[in-house]
Amino acid sequence: MSLLAQSFIDSGVRYTPHTFSVPLDYQHPDQQTIEVFARSVTSARGDDEHKPWLVYFQGGPGFPSPRAVATSGWMKRALQQFRILLLDQRGTGNSTVINHQTLAGMSPEQQAQYLSHFRADNIVRDAEFIRQQWNIDKWAILGQSFGGFCSLTYLSLFPESLLRSYITGGVPSISRHADDVYRATYQRTLDKNAAFFAQFPQAQELCQRIADHLLTHEVLLPTGQRFTVEQFQQIGINFGVSDSFVPTYFTLENAFITVEGKETLRYEFLQSMMMEQNFQTNPIYALLHESIYCQGFASLWSAHRVRQEFPQFNYQSDQPFLFTGEMVFPWMFDSYTNLKSLQKAAQILAEKNDWTDLYDSAVLGKNTVPVSCAVYADDMFVEMDISRETLKQIPNSKAWITNQYEHNGLRADGEHILDTLIGMGEQTAANLNLALL
Structure with missing residues (x-):
């Protein structure tokens, strides 16, 4: 853990650092490990233990979770019904860092092999590792931009671990070529x-x-x-x-x-x-x-x-x-x-042509987790038509398509956007419950 990462309280909110030792390669968990850092954001009164957790996946790839106060924006809205976990994705922030300094001692082949373990599949496995270590039954996830890509990977690998999925500006194709x-x-x-x-x-x-x-x-x-x-x-x-x-x-x-x-x-x-x-x-x-x-x-x-x-x-x-x-x-x-x-x-x-799959279309095609997405019509980074194409393949997913925001909508008006997505998720869950009656 960073020497500077200490627990503190501000405006009635407690910020608590956590560090986890996780496998670099989950296919070989007994070999090399790395550290993953996360910061929990909860009520300073300690009266929110009944609330479920919401895990935040940052955009990027390659950028850490927000260093922001929780008294405004999406975190203010989230704290009304969740405890928040801000995850520094592996290689970023206070997690085991990747930069030109830390890679300097490796050969190019070693660098490439090491870096190949830092995609969305292992970011999600890190989150799942934490969920299991904390003995949490299920939690919700919020993914911004690349974090939304991680969210679909989570829904592919561990759907049984999720209560809700909220995605902002980050619904990728699950099958198209990068071209x-x-x-x-x-x-x-x-x-x-x-x-x-x-x-x-x-x-x-x-x-x-x-x-x-x-x-x-x-x-x-x-x-x-x-x-x-x-x-x-x-x-x-x-x-x-x-x-x-x-x-x-x-x-x-x-x-x-x-x-x-x-x-x-x-x-x-x-x-x-x-x-x-x-x-x-x-x-x-x-x-x-x-x-x-x-x-x-x-x-x-x-x-x-x-x-x-x-x-x-x-x-x-x-x-x-x-x-x-x-x-x-x-x-x-x-x-x-x-x-x-x-x-x-x-x-x-x-x-490299042997990248593993990040999404499982068969699992996503049977999805039962309420998925609520803000899709920005004029998004320069994530094409609206591709997002809509993907969501058609995922049952119980809903898109709020809007030209009111750009790709940074969650940062610009996060309280309103998350509130809208939470409402959409509750409606999807209600419809699911009705279907089971």
């Missing part, structure tokens, strides 16, 4: 670009000026890493969340400064670009992102291959500029400082 996913998300990314440049037409000229400057000058970020057009394009990932257009425009507006009569990119702009590069601190996202779609096939750098079907994303001077979105590319392991030492492992993982 299908990226074809859809590239189209959504085009839509977001069109909307941004329609609102800020002058931003197109600014982006072209920045991109052309990067093509003709060696520009270094504060870390000393060379900043490229392709890296600049990747800040478009922000377009998948609400209220991102105006801050992006403000950043572009202040990109240049004149020094000794020459135009250059100002330090503040480069600092902000550096802060956008979460791949540096959370490499699981870059290393395993495409594998979250893989079941018995290799990704072979799916987003990179499919990008060639959308050549307008490959910027050339005097051509329109476009931002990219939630895609991972092989050049990142040549470009990003903290990913360079992981390049060979990334290639091994991209070529």
Whole structure:
């Protein structure tokens, strides 16, 4: 456990850290172990022991559970009828960490083999390990984005352990190839670009000026890493969340400064670009992102291959500029400082074709757990049509399809969203009970 992870009380809520030693590989549980960290969020009065547990699965992959107070948002609503367990998925947060430092002592082959145990199936097995250790009969789960992918894996592997499943912006295909996913998300990314440049037409000229400057000058970020057009394009990932257009425009507006009569990119702009590069601190996202779609096939750098079907994303001077979105590319392991030492492992993982199944369509096709989903119509990361396709195959699942929110709806208006999903789940449960009479 982190030395800083201590129990505390704030505003009537108790936050308690827990650490569990779990198998790295559940097929060989007597071999290597790792630590998994979770934080329980409960009433400080201790009067909620009758309430069931709700386990939260964070988006990503490669990011820890929220470090947020429970007096607002979805946690405020959840505490009305649940005790909460915030899980730091293996490799993140205070769980046994994966980054360029912890992987440094391994060969590329060892890195790839180790990383192959950090997908949704083992994240779910970690949660199930905790449930059994705590002797909990059943609990509910809430999955945001990639956490929703984990939720469908949980429903596939251990449906008998679940009371309810709530999913926000995270219903994946259970059978499609990654290429299908990226074809859809590239189209959504085009839509977001069109909307941004329609609102800020002058931003197109600014982006072209920045991109052309990067093509003709060696520009270094504060870390000393060379900043490229392709890296600049990747800040478009922000377009998948609400209220991102105006801050992006403000950043572009202040990109240049004149020094000794020459135009250059100002330090503040480069600092902000550096802060956008979460791949540096959370490499699981870059290393395993495409594998979250893989079941018995290799990704072979799916987003990179499919990008060639959308050549307008490959910027050339005097051509329109476009931002990219939630895609991972092989050049990142040549470009990003903290990913360079992981390049060979990334290639091994991209070529890995024996990924185990993450979903069981037969089990999901007989589902009896109430599944309530917020599906965002304009989601840049998780295609609505694919989500609807999946939910048609899962009995007792309901979708609330809305264009009121972007992918970050749970963070933007979590209290209302979770309240809606809980109500949907109660109605599904009531219908199930009626059917049994």
